[in-house]
Amino acid sequence: MRAVLQRVLNASVTVNTQVSSIDRGLCILLGIAFDDTIDDLEYMVKKILKVRVFEDEKGEEMWSRSVKDAGLEILCVSQFTLYGSLSKNKPSFHNAMKANESKEMYSTFLNRLKQEYVEERIKDGVFGEKMIVNIVNDVGY
Known part of the structure; x- marks a missing residue:
């Protein structure tokens, strides 16, 4: 499992006319490998919620608070291309989990984040x- 964590001022995802957006927080691009397990998922959920990438309450000391400590939002985007590789000039995604299995794993990932944090965030x-x-x-620092 690979996650790109980006500290954001705001982020949004639009599908047709449906928009999902957050203000300040984390945007997570999540790739799921063909051999990922529930243990990998649990590790990733805990790491995302605990990693300290935000400043303290006074805005003075960086790397002091997690998204959870700061009470900020998280926007998750499934991103199978994180497991892409190049063979000549054509990308291959054979290391990514197949769509039907990945969809279930991604749904479980979201549910676990909601259980461990605040669902509305x-x-x-x-x-x-x-x-x-x-x-x-x-990217202030």
């Missing part, structure tokens, strides 16, 4: 759909 796109993802990174 977890947003996502639509698995397997064409999405427009807008990310405004927070």
Whole structure:
């Protein structure tokens, strides 16, 4: 399992006319490998909620608080291309989990995040759909 964690000022996912968005928080691009397990998923959920990438309450000391500590939002986007590889000029995604299994694993991932944090602060796109993802990174440091 691979996750790209991006600290954001805001982020959104649009599928057709349906928009899911967050203000300040984390945008997670999640790739699921063909051999990922529930243990991998549990590790990733805990790591995402505990990693300290936000400043303290005064805005002075960086790397002090997690998304959970700061009470911020999380936008999750399934991203099978994180397991892409190049063979000549054509990408291959054979290391990514197949769509039907991956959809179930991704759903479990979202449910676990919601259980471990605050359900209303977890947003996502639509698995397997064409999405427009807008990310405004927070790169102050």
